[in-house]
Amino acid sequence: xxxxxxxxxxxxxxxxxxxxxxxxxxxxxxxxxxxxxxxxxxxxxxxxxxxxxxxxxxxxxxxxxxxxxxxxxxxxxxxxxxxxxxxxxxxxxxxxxxxxxxxxxxxxxxxxxxxxxxxxxxxxxxxxxxxxxxxxxxxxxxxxxxxxxxxxxxxxxxxxxxxxxxxxxxxxxxxxxxxxxxxxxxxxxxxxxxxxxxxxxxxxxxxxxxxxxxxxxxxxxxxxxxxxxxxxxxxxxxxxxxxxxxxxxxxxxxxxxxxxxxxxxxxxxxxxxxxxxxxxxxxxxxxxxxxxxxxxxxxxxxxxxxxxxxxxxxxxxxxxxxxxxxxxxxxxxxxxxxxxxxxxxxxxxxxxxxxxxxxxxxxxxxxxxxxxxxxxxxxxxxxxxxxxxxxxxxxxxxxxxxxxxxxxxxxxxxxxxxxxxxxxxxxxxxxxxxxxxxxxxxxxxxxxxxxxxxxxxxxxxxxx
Numbered sequence: 001x002x003x004x005x006x007x008x009x010x011x012x013x014x015x016x017x018x019x020x021x022x023x024x025x026x027x028x029x030x031x032x033x034x035x036x037x038x039x040x041x042x043x044x045x046x047x048x049x050x051x052x053x054x055x056x057x058x059x060x061x062x063x064x065x066x067x068x069x070x071x072x073x074x075x076x077x078x079x080x081x082x083x084x085x086x087x088x089x090x091x092x093x094x095x096x097x098x099x100x101x102x103x104x105x106x107x108x109x110x111x112x113x114x115x116x117x118x119x120x121x122x123x124x125x126x127x128x129x130x131x132x133x134x135x136x137x138x139x140x141x142x143x144x145x146x147x148x149x150x151x152x153x154x155x156x157x158x159x160x161x162x163x164x165x166x167x168x169x170x171x172x173x174x175x176x177x178x179x180x181x182x183x184x185x186x187x188x189x190x191x192x193x194x195x196x197x198x199x200x201x202x203x204x205x206x207x208x209x210x211x212x213x214x215x216x217x218x219x220x221x222x223x224x225x226x227x228x229x230x231x232x233x234x235x236x237x238x239x240x241x242x243x244x245x246x247x248x249x250x251x252x253x254x255x256x257x258x259x260x261x262x263x264x265x266x267x268x269x270x271x272x273x274x275x276x277x278x279x280x281x282x283x284x285x286x287x288x289x290x291x292x293x294x295x296x297x298x299x300x301x302x303x304x305x306x307x308x309x310x311x312x313x314x315x316x317x318x319x320x321x322x323x324x325x326x327x328x329x330x331x332x333x334x335x336x337x338x339x340x341x342x343x344x345x346x347x348x349x350x351x352x353x354x355x356x357x358x359x360x361x362x363x364x365x366x367x368x369x370x371x372x373x374x375x376x377x378x379x380x381x382x383x384x385x386x387x388x389x390x391x392x393x394x395x396x397x398x399x400x401x402x403x404x405x406x407x408x409x410x411x412x413x414x415x416x417x418x419x420x421x422x423x424x425x426x427x428x429x430x431x432x433x434x435x436x437x438x439x440x441x442x443x444x445x446x447x448x449x450x451x452x453x454x455x456x457x458x459x460x461x462x463x464x
Contacts, residue, residue, distance in 0.1 A: 044223040045163040051222050052156040053176055055115070057183030058214035059152045061207040062126040062145055063091075064184055065191035069200035076200065083135050089410075090139045091146035096403040098150030103396020104254075106155050107389065112222055114392075115155040118148040119215040123208040130204035150403075154395030157375045161391060162225040169324065169376045174315025177371040178308050185304075254394040257385045259446075260378065262439050264401030267373040269436035270334060272405035273341065273429045274366050276413050277303055281359075288422055289348060302356045306363025307370075314368030315376070323454055325447035326377045327440050333368035334437035340365060342430035345423040369436065374399040377443075 070084050106114040125145040132138055157173070164172045187207070194203040254260060281303060285296040314333060318326040340361050348355050378398045382388050416425040 041223075041226075044226075047221065048160060048163050048223050049172070049176065051218060052160050053179045055119070055214055055218045056152055056156050056176070057179040057186065058211055059119070059122070059149055060180075060183035060187040061190065061210045062122045063149060064187040065126075065194075065203050065207045066091075066129075066142065068188060068191040069195050069203050072195060072200040077133055079135060079138075086135070087138050087142050089407075090143035092403070092407050094143040094146035095150045096400055096407055098147040099154070099396045099400030099403055102147070102151045103154050103400070104393045106151055106158065106392035106396070111155045111159045111392070112219060114151065115159075116215055116219040118151055118155075119211055119218065121148040123211040123215065126204050126208035126211065130201045130208070150400075151392070151396060153374065153399055154392045157379065157395050158392045159222060159225075161379055161388075168319060169379065171312075171315040171319045173376045174311045174313075174371055177311045177367075177375070181304050181308050253387070254390050254397045257381050257387055257390070257394055259381045259384070259443050260394055260398060261401075262443055263373050263377055263381065264398040266330075266334065266369065266436040266439035267398055267402030268405040268408075269432040269439070270337070270366060270369050270373065270405070271402040272409045272412070273337065273433050274370055275406040276409040276425070276429060277362065277366070279409065280413055284422060299352070299356060299359065302359040303363035306360035307367035309360075310364035310367035311371040313364070314371055318372070318376075322447070322451050324380070325451045326372045326380065327443040327447050328451060330369040330372050330377065331437045331440050331444045333365045334433050334440075337362065337365040337369075338430040338433035338437075340430075341426050341433060345426045366433070374402055 066087065073079065074081070074084060102118070109117075122145050125141045125148070128141045129138060129145075132141065156176070160172065160176065161169075190210070191203050191207060194206050198206070281300045282291075282296040285291040285299060291299065310333070314326075314329050318324060318329045322328045340358060344358050344362065347358060374395060378395050379388075379391055382391050382394050387394070412428075413425060416428050420428070
């Protein structure tokens with residue numbers, strides 16, 4: 001029987017301390033999830049979800065406007081296209097570095113203080129950007145912006161984790177990850193309006209004001225985690241001590257979590273494919289198939305709409321059909337992404353309708369693993385290893401490896417198109433997404449055994 005999942009976890013949905021047990025090496029088994037037995041206030045869980053959703057959506061207000069104001073800014077300040085590319089690169093590179101280096105600090109300071117500080121610094125960087133005139137300043141402050149934004153995702157995942165059980169997590173985080181698309185649309189629309197009416201400088205300044213307001217809301221409104229959770233502060237007990245100092249956390253502690261590198265490598269390939277589509281799709285449609293700029297932009301949004309549906313579908317399927325065994329859904333989604341990408345260049349010329357359907361399907365399948373590998377699946381790995389106190393660090397590691405894929409897509413796309421053409425690039429992306437599935441085969445095998453045991457146990461119980 002499939003249980004309905006909502007954003008209001010019930011007490012019965014929470015794992016019980018009485019049913020938890022440990023393996024010989026101290027790791028928690030499946031019965032011992034993040035949250036010990038306790039009463040969870042459903043209103044507070046909804047508030048926590050809403051605060052995290054709005055917070056992560058607002059991050060895009062200091063991330064997306066630069067892509068909107070590039071033309072105005074270039075004409076005003078006199079920057080060539082290559083210089084604008086340097087500014088983009090500074091953000092992406094600092095973002096990847098931040099996920100490896102800042103995330104462990106979140107497990108020490110706690111999510112409330114850490115994310116408030118990072119959001120505030122992001123707002124300040126955007127403000128300084130709006131008042132600047134030199135390329136060096138633009139590169140520096142946009143790099144700082146990328147660095148402090150890097151922990152937004154893992155910190156929000158950590159803030160949500162105490163409120164929902166494992167069998168609710170996939171759907172909850174699937175809904176929450178749509179904040180990326182919502183934030184992208186809202187911030188782009190906001191920046192476009194401000195750029196037309198007030199100019200590029202005030203666009204950056206007003207966007208920074210939005211994020212500063214969100215920072216205050218985050219700090220004040222985020223509920224305290226329920227009693228018994230591990231999300232508030234790391235403890236100095238024997239189980240949660242990660243170094244000799246007792247309170248410090250490093251990326252090397254997270255590297256000991258079984259399966260985490262598999263998730264990170266799979267995320268690398270998936271994020272490489274996703275960012276290639278995000279960065280190059282409108283250009284490809286314009287240059288290769290004669291789409292106008294507006295038509296190419298509107299057509300490419302079908303990729304984003306497919307992403308929203310894919311995030312929700314992956315979470316729903318993993319929770320309701322596989323009892324939280326996410327790799328049994330994410331792995332096949334990786335393979336399906338690869339197949340559709342290989343097919344795409346051969347059918348894109350068949351008409352707008354066929355093109356739109358294929359773009360929707362690519363977005364649908366790539367967003368499934370993209371929504372779980374760096375969040376819900378990473379949390380599952382932490383629970384299996386009995387290291388839930390390292391959740392922020394682990395999310396930073398898996399997302400950091402994935403972010404290296406978003407950086408690699410730039411030179412890889414240029415080289416592949418120059419050597420093999422656009423069709424060759426799509427074939428390469430298809431192969432890489434299939435490799436993403438290969439990376440998680442060991443986890444899929446483990447989860448299949450667990451899921452099969454649950455199904456057989458349920459059948460025996462019902463027949464008895």
